[in-house]
Amino acid sequence: MDTQLLSTNPTITIGESLTFQVAAEDVIQVQGVTKVYGSGSNTVYAAEDVTFQVRKGEFVGLVGPSGSGKTTMLAILAALLQPTEGQVSIDGYDIVAMKESQRVRFRRERIGFTFQANNLVPYLTVRENVELMLRLNGRLNRQGRERVVELLDRLGLSERLNSLPNQLSGGQKQRVAIARSLIHEPSLVLADEPTASLDTERAYQVTQLYADLIHEQDKAGIMVTHDLRMCRYVDKLIQMKDGKIEAVYEGNQAIERAINGYH
Ligand code: ADP
Numbered sequence: 432m433d434t435q436l437l438s439t440n441p442t443i444t445i446g447e448s449l450t451f452q453v454a455a456e457d458v459i460q461v462q463g464v465t466k467v468y469g470s471g472s473n474t475v476y477a478a479e480d481v482t483f484q485v486r487k488g489e490f491v492g493l494v495g496p497s498g499s500g501k502t503t504m505l506a507i508l509a510a511l512l513q514p515t516e517g518q519v520s521i522d523g524y525d526i527v528a529m530k531e532s533q534r535v536r537f538r539r540e541r542i543g544f545t546f547q548a549n550n551l552v553p554y555l556t557v558r559e560n561v562e563l564m565l566r567l568n569g570r571l572n573r574q575g576r577e578r579v580v581e582l583l584d585r586l587g588l589s590e591r592l593n594s595l596p597n598q599l600s601g602g603q604k605q606r607v608a609i610a611r612s613l614i615h616e617p618s619l620v621l622a623d624e625p626t627a628s629l630d631t632e633r634a635y636q637v638t639q640l641y642a643d644l645i646h647e648q649d650k651a652g653i654m655v656t657h658d659l660r661m662c663r664y665v666d667k668l669i670q671m672k673d674g675k676i677e678a679v680y681e682g683n684q685a686i687e688r689a690i691n692g693y694h
Pocket residue numbers: 468469475476477495496497498499500501502503504
């Protein structure tokens with residue numbers, strides 16, 4: 432791997448003009464976001480006038496039927512997709528106004544992802560897969576290596592440090608992906624259907640662990656899932672339909688009722 436590329440300065444230098452005035456506790460502010468695909472009779476509103484906030488230490492479940500715009504919203508928050516309209520600020524930075532090069536760096540430093548088809552590097556061990564995120568940020572030193580081992584231990588993978596991804600079960604791979612999404616201490620962690628390939632019992636375990644880590648490390652976390660049962664561990668539940676927010680539930684009782692189908 433190209434070491435020049437990997438030893439970049441981790442400090443973001445972004446002009447003052449890109450900062451927003453936001454409530455101190457809000458990591459994410461999404462304001463009137465719309466994403467349109469296609470044109471004419473092929474126009475699809477993948478997201479339409481979506482507005483919400485996520486605070487530090489808040490774990491949010493984003494649910495809704497297939498095609499309701501969940502992945503679109505996650506990709507916009509990950510600075511991978513530009514909205515057609517609206518504002519998105521993360522840590523007070525206007526990610527829509529950034530230049531692509533700034534977005535690349537912002538993403539690498541401040542955002543952690545987990546995807547369903549967790550894209551672990553097949554020829555790197557568990558430990559190396561997680562270390563990679565520190566390496567990319569020029570932060571792989573002795574302390575970093577120790578943190579990798581501690582986090583993998585916390586995720587029940589201390590026996591698996593030197594295994595390759597294809598030697599792991601689905602649940603173990605998903606936990607490695609979670610470790611990788613958290614190790615570089617991002618402000619925001621995003622997961623798209625992280626438990627879709629797991630059986631129910633394992634899905635609960637992985638989601639609970641994910642929720643615990645987000646709370647302990649005071650991150651803002653968003654988990655997309657079509658399985659409402661996994662939302663028993665979230666602090667806020669956002670329900671999407673046809674690209675719009677249909678309902679938001681906050682507090683244990685409201686979330687519990689939503690999960691059980693009583694409104
Ligand atoms: P979800 O993750 O909730 O299943 P998506 O965000 O993937 O929903 O999709 C929302 C809508 O946008 C769907 O109607 C989908 O077909 C459409 N869509 C998503 N990506 C594209 C794309 N690249 N081009 C055209 N339409 C898209």
